Amino acid sequence: xxxxxxxxxxxxxxxxxxxxxxxxxxxxxxxxxxxxxxxxxxxxxxxxxxxxxxxxxxxxxxxxxxxxxxxxxxxxxxxxxxxxxxxxxxxxxxxxxxxxxxxxxxxxxxxxxxxxxxxxxxxxxxxxxxxxxxxxxxxxxxxxxxxxxxxxxxxxxxxxxxxxxxxxxxxxxxxxxxxxxxxxxxxxxxxxxxxxxxxxxxxxxxxxxxxxxxxxxxxxxxxxxxxxxxxxxxxxxxxxxxxxxxxxxxxxxxxxxxxxxxxxxxxxxxxxxxxxxxxxxxxxxxxxxxxxxxxxxxxxxxxxxxxxxxxxxxxxxxxxxxxxxxxxxxxxxxxxxxxxxxxxxxxxxxxxxxxxxxxxxxxxxxxxxxxxxxxxxxxxxxxxxxxxxxxxxxxxxxxxxxxxxxxxxxxxxxxxxxxxxxxxxxxxxxxxxxxxxxxxxxxxxxxxxxxxxxxxxxxxxxxxxxxxxxxxxxxxxxxxxxxxxxxxxxxxxxxxxxxxxxxxxxxxxxxxxxxxxxxxxxxxxxxxxxxxxxxxxxxxxxxxxxxxxxxxxxxxxxxxxxxxxxxxxxxxx
Numbered sequence: 001x002x003x004x005x006x007x008x009x010x011x012x013x014x015x016x017x018x019x020x021x022x023x024x025x026x027x028x029x030x031x032x033x034x035x036x037x038x039x040x041x042x043x044x045x046x047x048x049x050x051x052x053x054x055x056x057x058x059x060x061x062x063x064x065x066x067x068x069x070x071x072x073x074x075x076x077x078x079x080x081x082x083x084x085x086x087x088x089x090x091x092x093x094x095x096x097x098x099x100x101x102x103x104x105x106x107x108x109x110x111x112x113x114x115x116x117x118x119x120x121x122x123x124x125x126x127x128x129x130x131x132x133x134x135x136x137x138x139x140x141x142x143x144x145x146x147x148x149x150x151x152x153x154x155x156x157x158x159x160x161x162x163x164x165x166x167x168x169x170x171x172x173x174x175x176x177x178x179x180x181x182x183x184x185x186x187x188x189x190x191x192x193x194x195x196x197x198x199x200x201x202x203x204x205x206x207x208x209x210x211x212x213x214x215x216x217x218x219x220x221x222x223x224x225x226x227x228x229x230x231x232x233x234x235x236x237x238x239x240x241x242x243x244x245x246x247x248x249x250x251x252x253x254x255x256x257x258x259x260x261x262x263x264x265x266x267x268x269x270x271x272x273x274x275x276x277x278x279x280x281x282x283x284x285x286x287x288x289x290x291x292x293x294x295x296x297x298x299x300x301x302x303x304x305x306x307x308x309x310x311x312x313x314x315x316x317x318x319x320x321x322x323x324x325x326x327x328x329x330x331x332x333x334x335x336x337x338x339x340x341x342x343x344x345x346x347x348x349x350x351x352x353x354x355x356x357x358x359x360x361x362x363x364x365x366x367x368x369x370x371x372x373x374x375x376x377x378x379x380x381x382x383x384x385x386x387x388x389x390x391x392x393x394x395x396x397x398x399x400x401x402x403x404x405x406x407x408x409x410x411x412x413x414x415x416x417x418x419x420x421x422x423x424x425x426x427x428x429x430x431x432x433x434x435x436x437x438x439x440x441x442x443x444x445x446x447x448x449x450x451x452x453x454x455x456x457x458x459x460x461x462x463x464x465x466x467x468x469x470x471x472x473x474x475x476x477x478x479x480x481x482x483x484x485x486x487x488x489x490x491x492x493x494x495x496x497x498x499x500x501x502x503x504x505x506x507x508x509x510x511x512x513x514x515x516x517x518x519x520x521x522x523x524x525x526x527x528x529x530x531x532x533x534x535x536x537x538x539x540x541x542x543x544x545x546x547x548x549x550x551x552x553x554x555x556x557x558x559x560x561x562x563x564x565x566x567x568x569x570x571x572x573x
Contacts, residue, residue: 021356028170029252037260039324040122041228052220056210060220065261076250079236083245086338095403097473104396112332117372119321126317129295158329176323195304196273222438237331250415336361395431403541439496441511
């Protein structure tokens, strides 16, 4: 199938059965994104950031918020312009063809399908720090047999709620979000009032405000900071189920990102201020001795004499991660659905049942999610891997935006990224910074997963029937291998990591960076390489003729013509 029309025909919605139901309004979309942002990251992320950067971890949160904020604006334009479920897997397909689209879609699916089990594991890990000591987690951070059994039940409940329909997902998430917003807010207020030590931010603390310098600030980002702030794109992943997508999607993305960043920044202020000055006098290696490393906020609340807050936090250790796991169980299935609709996976995964949900994809993601509970790295060890995969997914959006603005210039854009000529390449550079800061020990394993994905892709293409074989568009995707290989080489020769991470080595294998490229020079090299790749991608993107035909199929699936008659519909509560 070498011609463009044949390739577009593969995408036709006529191949698939069922139709997603547009049942979610602005509040539901906002809460879906915000529910993804506020999960286990707020319970466990502040400690890792403080250990890496000390009081300067505040700058880590500000930097992460700024970087992800710009990436969110890029996604806001794409999501409102092309309102499709599994959108982050669809935008690269429209702009870079089948092979480029699979790269972005595979990375999106890797991060989404692993987050629900990671959130469950975080909840069980947090419970280990209570007096109950249920025995769900081994000393090395992996789950015990009973822990896996409990985790399986949790994952099954998430899947069942999603099977009942997107309205169930939105309503259930709205309920949990009341709690998920209230508890962090309460924690901030109580800790600031009861036990705030302003000296913890000054030179009187161990090593001063920035004990590990700029390098520590950057290193903190992939150690839980970026992971915590991820999730704004979830409103886009259910874009095909938005009642008024062109009005609501970009608003949901922007609102959720602003609220999430504000909450996390205030939480870090409260966390550092609540530490015992004696525990950080000689450094930030272990700011909360003992079991506090598993339940830092609860330990601080107990030490401050507000045991009732500690009890609430232990309850929240189940509710917050569970709420995020519920959302990702649903959105990961939309990515499987979109990968099937693009022709990468069997058509069964792209079918929709009578409830308007991709049932087969939900079951498939539940099975894959269960594999994450095998003896892989602990929560902290998996966070770096998932963060790198997520940011690589985010990084596909800026080149896609540039390509689609050029190839589809007349399409109505409810939201337009201001100064896109500057912010789009800047956001691509910043995304590559975060991947680089994740370290060679993380990038190596991420590339192993990417290679495994391409093996599956080419095997499926080899055995797929003629109607499912894809023209791969090698030229349009020619920038991707040099991008990933170049970033890997820079990481190997760069500055991250230079010692064993506090979370341990992923899969028990030590992978230190060579440190041949000096600090600061390495960032210049990453930025320069990123700009080369960005403009290369914009130059080789798919031609206008292909994009127009592909977009026609997109519009048919999204049913945009009918939606223009429904803009006054009330949003789902």
